[in-house]
Amino acid sequence: MSGGPPKALPSTGPQSLRDMPHPLAGSSSEEAVGGDSTPSPDLLTARSFGDKDLILPNGGTPAGTASPASSSSLLNRLQLDDDVDGETRDLFVTVDDPKKHVCTMETYITYRITTKSTRVEFDLPEYSVRRRYQDFDWLRNKLEESQPTHLIPPLPEKFVVKGVVDRFSEEFVETRRKALDKFLKRITDHPVLSFNEHFNVFLTAKDLNAHKKQGMALLTRVGESVKHVAGGYKLRSRPLEFAAIGEYLDTFALKLGTIDRIAQRIIKEEIEYLVELREYGPVYSTWSALEGELAEPLEGVSACIGSCSAALEELTDDTTEDFLPVLREYILYSDSMKSVLKKRDHVQAEYEAKLEAVALRKEERPKVPADVEKCQDRMECFNADLKADMERWQNNKRQDFRQLLMGMADKNIQYYEKCLMAWESIIPLLQEKQEDK
Amino acid sequence: MTESNFSLKKIEISVSEAEKRTGRNAMNMQETYTAYLIETRSVEHSDGQSVLTDSLWRRCSAFEWLRNYLLVYYPHIVVPPLPEKRAEFVWHKLSADNMDPDFVERRRIGLENFLLRLASHPILCRDKIFYLFLTQEGNWKETVNETGFQLKADSRLKALNATFRVKNPDKRFIELKHYSDELQSVISHLLRVRARVADRLYGVYKVHGNYGRVFSEWSAIEKEMGDGLQSAGHHMDVYASSIDDILEDEEHYADQLKEYLFYAEALRAVCRKHELMQYDLEMAAQDLASKKQQCEELATGGELFSIWGVTTQLFGQETPEQREARIKMLEEQIKEGEQQLKSKNLEGREFVKNAWADIERFKEQKNHDLKEALISYAVMQISMCKKGIQVWTNAKECFSKM
Numbered sequence: 001m002s003g004g005p006p007k008a009l010p011s012t013g014p015q016s017l018r019d020m021p022h023p024l025a026g027s028s029s030e031e032a033v034g035g036d037s038t039p040s041p042d043l044l045t046a047r048s049f050g051d052k053d054l055i056l057p058n059g060g061t062p063a064g065t066a067s068p069a070s071s072s073s074l075l076n077r078l079q080l081d082d083d084v085d086g087e088t089r090d091l092f093v094t095v096d097d098p099k100k101h102v103c104t105m106e107t108y109i110t111y112r113i114t115t116k117s118t119r120v121e122f123d124l125p126e127y128s129v130r131r132r133y134q135d136f137d138w139l140r141n142k143l144e145e146s147q148p149t150h151l152i153p154p155l156p157e158k159f160v161v162k163g164v165v166d167r168f169s170e171e172f173v174e175t176r177r178k179a180l181d182k183f184l185k186r187i188t189d190h191p192v193l194s195f196n197e198h199f200n201v202f203l204t205a206k207d208l209n210a211h212k213k214q215g216m217a218l219l220t221r222v223g224e225s226v227k228h229v230a231g232g233y234k235l236r237s238r239p240l241e242f243a244a245i246g247e248y249l250d251t252f253a254l255k256l257g258t259i260d261r262i263a264q265r266i267i268k269e270e271i272e273y274l275v276e277l278r279e280y281g282p283v284y285s286t287w288s289a290l291e292g293e294l295a296e297p298l299e300g301v302s303a304c305i306g307s308c309s310a311a312l313e314e315l316t317d318d319t320t321e322d323f324l325p326v327l328r329e330y331i332l333y334s335d336s337m338k339s340v341l342k343k344r345d346h347v348q349a350e351y352e353a354k355l356e357a358v359a360l361r362k363e364e365r366p367k368v369p370a371d372v373e374k375c376q377d378r379m380e381c382f383n384a385d386l387k388a389d390m391e392r393w394q395n396n397k398r399q400d401f402r403q404l405l406m407g408m409a410d411k412n413i414q415y416y417e418k419c420l421m422a423w424e425s426i427i428p429l430l431q432e433k434q435e436d437k
Numbered sequence: 438m439t440e441s442n443f444s445l446k447k448i449e450i451s452v453s454e455a456e457k458r459t460g461r462n463a464m465n466m467q468e469t470y471t472a473y474l475i476e477t478r479s480v481e482h483s484d485g486q487s488v489l490t491d492s493l494w495r496r497c498s499a500f501e502w503l504r505n506y507l508l509v510y511y512p513h514i515v516v517p518p519l520p521e522k523r524a525e526f527v528w529h530k531l532s533a534d535n536m537d538p539d540f541v542e543r544r545r546i547g548l549e550n551f552l553l554r555l556a557s558h559p560i561l562c563r564d565k566i567f568y569l570f571l572t573q574e575g576n577w578k579e580t581v582n583e584t585g586f587q588l589k590a591d592s593r594l595k596a597l598n599a600t601f602r603v604k605n606p607d608k609r610f611i612e613l614k615h616y617s618d619e620l621q622s623v624i625s626h627l628l629r630v631r632a633r634v635a636d637r638l639y640g641v642y643k644v645h646g647n648y649g650r651v652f653s654e655w656s657a658i659e660k661e662m663g664d665g666l667q668s669a670g671h672h673m674d675v676y677a678s679s680i681d682d683i684l685e686d687e688e689h690y691a692d693q694l695k696e697y698l699f700y701a702e703a704l705r706a707v708c709r710k711h712e713l714m715q716y717d718l719e720m721a722a723q724d725l726a727s728k729k730q731q732c733e734e735l736a737t738g739g740e741l742f743s744i745w746g747v748t749t750q751l752f753g754q755e756t757p758e759q760r761e762a763r764i765k766m767l768e769e770q771i772k773e774g775e776q777q778l779k780s781k782n783l784e785g786r787e788f789v790k791n792a793w794a795d796i797e798r799f800k801e802q803k804n805h806d807l808k809e810a811l812i813s814y815a816v817m818q819i820s821m822c823k824k825g826i827q828v829w830t831n832a833k834e835c836f837s838k839m
Contacts, residue, residue, distance in 0.1 A: 258651045262644060265647075
């Protein structure tokens with residue numbers, strides 16, 4: 001339980017580990033199955049926990065070397081840490097198995113959340129519950145309330161803004177599932193958040209709605225007090241590091257926004273290219289029908305262009321499904337971080353104001369009054385929590401982006417490799433001498 | 438180099454330069470045109486060295502004259518086409534301006550190709566006018582004019598008429614005409630779509646250049662990630678700029694297709710000539726048949742009902758002497774007509790035989806050339822894919838160092 005500066009907790013925290021639940025995450029099937037890049041959420045029981053044969057060394061070679069095609073798995077990230085002693089992980093959470101529920105009032109999707117843990121906070125070693133997006137939203141709000149000094153990971157967007165996307169399409173549901181899985185894993189990896197009661201309830205309760213209605217108010221001391229911080233205090237001076245973080249986040253979000261726009265533009269151009277290719281290929285077929293000796297070569301070229309078209313479609317789909325969502329996630333992350341920074345500013349401002357007020361009071365006791373001390377405590381707690389979270393965030397960000405960009409490069413390489421193979425295979429066909437003239 | 442030495446194995450022809458010039462035309466108005474330097478070299482047997490034997494400048498119109506002359510004098514030959522005068526099937530980056538240096542350059546290559554085609558044709562290479570085109574600096578145009586080829590050219594109207602009215606053309610020519618129509622249509626379509634494909638591909642590559650800039654900006658605020666991002670951005674720039682060369686190479690493929698697009702027209706010209714000759718033949722046969730019929734009527738004293746019989750009734754009788762004279766005239770005409778028909782028939786058959794021989798030659802040439810074109814296109818695509826793999830592999834390595 002967090003009640004002050006983060007203590008040395010018995011377990012988690014970022015450490016070197018291999019992301020074990022590959023198949024649980026269900027998105028690394030491309031590793032084993034040649035060329036098959038659509039993950040199946042149902043590969044739940046393929047591997048067992050504690051399988052350590054693939055431990056990677058600290059600060060070792062990057063994620064992408066695991067397999068040429070592992071890049072598209074968002075969950076295939078490694079968390080490398082400066083701490084040399086990597087402790088054993090004792091909490092594993094996975095999101096999979098999306099199912100559609102049709103009721104009279106509404107239709108919605110639920111996801112299976114599987115938890116395995118040896119922690120004392122969990123009564124059973126294993127749990128399996130079903131949750132819908134609303135429930136994740138509730139969890140996030142509760143975490144924000146109860147752990148205001150920490151960075152809470154973002155959720156994928158609630159509503160689909162752009163275009164007419166089918167909420168129940170396979171691609172959309174899969175993209176969302178990955179994001180939700182990531183969300184829970186980030187919490188799981190956090191030394192403080194993972195012990196939050198709401199998180200526990202979310203993972204274990206049979207009937208979450210009953211809990212929601214009870215309005216569990218297990219707010220921590222810090223949470224309570226921070227919640228009541230009023231605005232309106234002016235900040236004297238922001239500590240350098242927080243100012244720097246703020247500036248960094250501003251530029252960071254801007255750059256990500258630009259990259260998002262570029263990626264969307266590329267997809268648009270690629271789709272238009274695809275449209276033309278789809279008309280181009282068949283013309284060779286039409287021509288082939290007119291010819292004798294040239295019929296096979298022309299038909300071969302037509303087929304080749306067809307293969308390239310298919311490969312291009314895969315590339316654009318992957319970019320849409322894997323690349324863009326992660327970018328957007330980080331933009332949301334930056335936004336929520338900025339609001340936490342603001343809260344921190346408020347806490348500091350309140351403290352400074354109180355301190356100033358005390359200094360002005362003539363009938364001053366040499367001892368600093370209790371409430372000012374409390375404020376100082378609050379501020380220092382906040383600063384420490386935030387600092388630790390920022391470091392963790394920077395580290396994770398680096399891993400995530402390394403993986404994301406390597407993934408993007410990988411997808412492009414695969415696309416070109418497929419095209420290369422197609423064109424190389426028709427060269428012998430084109431060079432073939434025909435017996436009959 | 439004398440005419441007798443003139444054979445394809447012994448000479449090398451090149452259109453080595455193109456120059457913009459201004460001059461005054463027939464109406465004394467200033468005009469700009471392009472002139473091309475044609476160099477002919479004879480290859481010495483012993484050491485394979487070539488010696489420059491002729492070098493002269495010709496403008497575009499001279500090439501057209503040459504071709505038109507060949508069309509008239511060799512109607513049974515599929516005469517190689519000239520490259521396009523105006524840039525068509527362009528994708529947006531390419532200029533549609535005829536004076537654009539890239540276009541002029543491609544035209545130069547096209548004209549050289551035209552001359553090489555002529556030189557490698559078993560029949561056309563021996564043509565005197567072609568020889569003079571390469572060697573006679575002045576007065577070449579006058580020399581061509583003196584052949585009177587313009588007068589000998591079949592009128593378009595006559596040809597059109599024949600096409601519609603011919604009753605019994607050789608089936609192979611009907612098929613060939615059909616084929617050339619289809620070929621023209623499909624290659625046009627192909628070239629149009631290819632241009633659009635090129636446009637889109639250009640867009641895809643160029644947008645990636647933006648990554649270069651934003652990665653660079655982003656790297657400025659990062660500590661450990663900075664270097665990796667920066668160098669990856671550089672590779673994105675390389676990727677974006679690689680498309681220019683790729684598409685330039687592809688233009689060569691488009692030019693190869695265009696040549697055969699224009700060849701379709703040459704095929705049709707041969708078919709048209711056949712139709713014209715066949716129609717001529719049919720008309721002559723018809724004429725002969727009617728004359729024979731006339732003769733018969735007159736001989737039998739007009740008992741057969743015919744226009745002739747009627748008119749003579751209407752306009753008064755003719756004397757037996759007159760009738761005799763007419764019959765005699767007709768008999769002479771019929772004799773002449775039979776002779777003509779015979780020679781026309783012979784001509785027609787000769788034409789069909791020779792034309793078909795050249796068409797077979799053309800078919801083989803076409804199959805060979807287009808196969809080569811497809812192979813080189815595939816090779817281009819392979820090269821493009823390999824470049825793509827290279828760039829992205831480099832970028833991936835940079836990302837891995839982030």
